[in-house]
Amino acid sequence: MKTRALVAALLLAGTTLAGCDKVGKALGGGKPADVSETAYPERVYWGDTHLHTANSVDAFGFGNRLGPEDALRFAQGEEVTSSTGIKAKLARPLDFLVITDHAEGMGSTMALYNAPRLLIRDPQVLRWYDMMHEGPEQSVAAMAEILAARAKGTLPEQFRDPKASAERTHNVWNSSIDTVERYNQPGKFTAMLGFEYTLMQGGNNLHRNVIFRDGKDKVSQIDPLDPTNELTPDKLWDYMDAYQAKTGGKVLAIPHNSNVSNGLMFMMTDGSGKPMTAAWAKRRADHEPVVEVTQIKGDSEAHPFLSPNDEFAGYGTAGWDIGNLMLTEAKRPDMYAAEYVREALKRGLALEQKLGVNPYKFGMIGSTDSHTSLSTGDENYFFGKHSGNEPSARRAMSSQSLGTTLGRFGWQYLAGGYAGVWAKANTRAAIWDALARREVYATTGPRMTVRFFGGWDFTGGDLKSDWVKAGYTRGVPMGGSLPAGKQGKPSFIVSALKDPDGANLDRVQVVKGWVDAGGTLHEKVFDVVWSDMDKRKAAGGKVPAVGDTVDVARASYTNTIGAPTLSTVWSDPEFDPKVRAFYYLRVLEIPTPSWPAYDALRFKIQLGPDVRVKAQERAYSSPIWYTPAA
Structure with missing residues (x-):
């Protein structure tokens, strides 16, 4: 050879x-x-x-x-x-x-x-x-x-x-x-x-x-x-x-x-x-x-x-x-x-x-x-x-x-x-x-439990019974498509539980995207449920920040803010039955240390001013789509 x-x-x-x-x-x-x-x-x-x-x-x-x-x-x-x-x-x-x-x-x-x-x-x-x-x-x-x-x-x-x-x-x-x-x-x-x-x-x-x-x-x-x-x-x-x-x-x-x-x-x-x-x-x-x-x-x-x-x-x-x-x-x-x-x-x-x-x-x-x-x-x-x-x-x-x-x-x-x-x-x-079938979701690391169902007749009362069964029998889960031709507005069952070993939740948002008759693309983010809603009143379309308990020097935080679980039934207040749209959840945790902060503590090093030391980790559900009847 x-x-x-x-x-x-x-x-x-x-x-x-x-x-x-x-x-x-x-x-x-x-x-x-x-x-x-x-x-x-x-x-x-x-x-x-x-x-x-x-x-x-x-x-x-x-x-x-x-x-x-x-x-x-x-x-x-x-x-x-x-x-x-x-x-x-x-x-x-x-x-x-x-x-x-x-x-x-x-x-x-x-x-x-x-x-x-x-x-x-x-x-x-x-x-x-x-x-x-x-x-x-x-x-x-x-x-x-x-x-x-x-x-x-x-x-x-x-x-x-x-x-x-x-x-x-x-x-x-x-x-x-x-x-x-x-x-x-x-x-x-x-x-x-x-x-x-x-x-x-x-x-x-x-x-x-x-x-x-x-x-x-x-x-x-x-x-x-x-x-x-x-x-x-x-x-x-x-x-x-x-x-x-x-x-x-x-x-x-x-x-x-x-x-x-x-x-x-x-x-x-x-x-x-x-x-x-x-x-x-x-x-x-x-x-x-x-x-x-x-x-x-x-x-x-x-x-x-x-x-x-x-x-x-x-x-x-x-x-x-x-x-x-x-x-x-x-x-x-x-x-x-x-x-x-x-x-x-x-x-x-x-x-x-x-x-x-x-x-x-x-x-x-x-x-x-x-x-x-x-x-x-x-x-x-x-x-x-x-x-x-x-x-x-x-x-x-x-x-x-x-x-x-x-x-x-x-x-x-x-x-x-x-x-x-x-x-x-x-x-x-x-x-x-x-x-x-797209019944999946993404997280940036935390193991939050996130469920999202879309339908036409969900109400707040569903959360008091077997709402998961209701989601599958009367609606579609994340990744699904809402059937067209129904009367009224679509409603969505929203549920998020914190990572059992992780941080409390700040809020759950619904991200909506749509295209109008002229082909122009639009989006809007709705805060639909958040911790301490009686104290954190939305103003000007924005919910106040949840707060921050991160101690960067100790690479630690406390769950004294936020909520362990957030759920609601939400209806789109701006729904137009003639418009194609999608909806997905974004779930935000309270601020927590990022890995460089843990490294700084572990190795006793000084980080530069531009280094990310904390963030609000999150989850993204797969969307639910709505397509108008032909």
């Missing part, structure tokens, strides 16, 4: 951590049929649909040495040791997890790291190899260079051999499937199969997480799809259609991190910039029923530029609205409308009015996008975006944490989020079905 071919084989079809995971106890074996489903969802299940292990090209390059088994053990509540040697254990295990390692370059940096140095002839590859072996900071720097070369299309040949790459991906993928299967325990803990389709036009983030409803018998018949040379999501949808035709299985895709797409995620055109057709709009809606609205790399619900009258818009935008994902293009204000979810929901109404189909009729979830294999969403237990950003005395200071001049990779990271799923059982099928 020639030296070049040997090196390529070592780099691209080499050892995988998935295959080297220590042997764990065989936890699986239960069948979904063994778990009975309830008549309607009775509890919310908490999970993460976006987690990377050392099998992801960037995660390993950034120092992650934990494979899928470690990720699953951690999510189930077991103690693991992080890549930087820190003992880690969730105080509250998750109910489900989807490992979504990048399809592109799956296992490639791990293979490079494990290759014999003397066989590496390309000087650039050898330089990266040496940097990765010098320590965490140099490994991070090497990975930054690899990603930059990928964005420019200048990766060395060893990283571009399609045959060897496909072989390596196949091996890593099937090893990971076997690990996930062992840890899937229907009724107790759901381990789902998925991958990330890293679609990225010149650094503009158009990534999707691909989630399967099925197990090994079907998913092992295909390999993840590499999007390296693609510019639009159409090939992904072709792949999904082909999977379903071949196996009889089901699969959906979740767009994520739209805030760094530089105006490409939610366009008024199709993916190539041509006028959107009804067929294209339907195709997107069918394949992508949910979006990831909040995660480590910022929050994409609303931006102050788009929603200047919303005092709570702009959560988690600091540092993320300066450019695209790779900072290869600066951000312009005209890009925001195609990046933020509230505006996308409004655009969907306008497109439906024109085409008869709404491409952006999606639900909302949160997830972490952690590249440490550790799914953590709590401010007081944030393990970072990547292994170079695990707990340390300097990670909160942006440029120092990566050893670069980039200005948003420190305190600008958020600690969350999580996906709340109203499913009929803790199984792959039930959780996937809930995602598909």
Whole structure:
């Protein structure tokens, strides 16, 4: 074998951590049929649909040495040791997890790291190899260079051999499937199969997480799809259609991190910039029923530029609205409308009015996008975006944490989020079905219990009886559509309970969006129920601030303000039966410390004046839509 071919084989079809995971106890074996489903969802299940292990090209390059088994053990509540040697254990295990390692370059940096140095002839590859072996900071720097070369299309040949790459991906993928299967325990803990389709036009983030409803018998018949040379999501949808035709299985895709797409995620055109057709709009809606609205790399619900009258818009935008994902293009204000979810929901109404189909009729979830294999969403237990950003005395200071001049990779990271799923059982099928029907919601980390029903005859009296049953029998849950042709105004059952281990609630708001007959988009935020309503009287359309008990020096707060639970039945006072509209909940906690404040206390450091030390964390429900009768 020639030296070049040997090196390529070592780099691209080499050892995988998935295959080297220590042997764990065989936890699986239960069948979904063994778990009975309830008549309607009775509890919310908490999970993460976006987690990377050392099998992801960037995660390993950034120092992650934990494979899928470690990720699953951690999510189930077991103690693991992080890549930087820190003992880690969730105080509250998750109910489900989807490992979504990048399809592109799956296992490639791990293979490079494990290759014999003397066989590496390309000087650039050898330089990266040496940097990765010098320590965490140099490994991070090497990975930054690899990603930059990928964005420019200048990766060395060893990283571009399609045959060897496909072989390596196949091996890593099937090893990971076997690990996930062992840890899937229907009724107790759901381990789902998925991958990330890293679609990225010149650094503009158009990534999707691909989630399967099925197990090994079907998913092992295909390999993840590499999007390296693609510019639009159409090939992904072709792949999904082909999977379903071949196996009889089901699969959906979740767009994520739209805030760094530089105006490409939610366009008024199709993916190539041509006028959107009804067929294209339907195709997107069918394949992508949910979006990831909040995660480590910022929050994409609303931006102050788009929603200047919303005092709570702009959560988690600091540092993320300066450019695209790779900072290869600066951000312009005209890009925001195609990046933020509230505006996308409004655009969907306008497109439906024109085409008869709404491409952006999606639900909302949160997830972490952690590249440490550790799914953590709590401010007081944030393990970072990547292994170079695990707990340390300097990670909160942006440029120092990566050893670069980039200005948003420190305190600008958020600690969350999580996906709340109203499913009929803790199984792959039930959780996937809930995602598909959009009966899900997002939080920035806290595990608040949020329910939202829309109907035509709900009254305050319903809250005194079995209002959940009433919601399902006389209305539709979050993610649903109100039937048209009814008389009167729609009414909504609103309920939010605080995280049992977290902060009290400040308020619950209904966010309404609509499009008028002329095609103009509108929005309004209604405060519908809040704590101490007898004392905090609304004035000028605004509810006074709840107060602030945060002690930054002690990284603490008290639940002496706010309320543990808030509920009401609300009717839209401005309802027009001729106008398309959507409604979703935004639930706000009282102010609490952010993770840099906990770091400052733990490591006894002084934070800069610009560092975020407290915030009002929140939840976003999936919308309920109203469409006038034809």
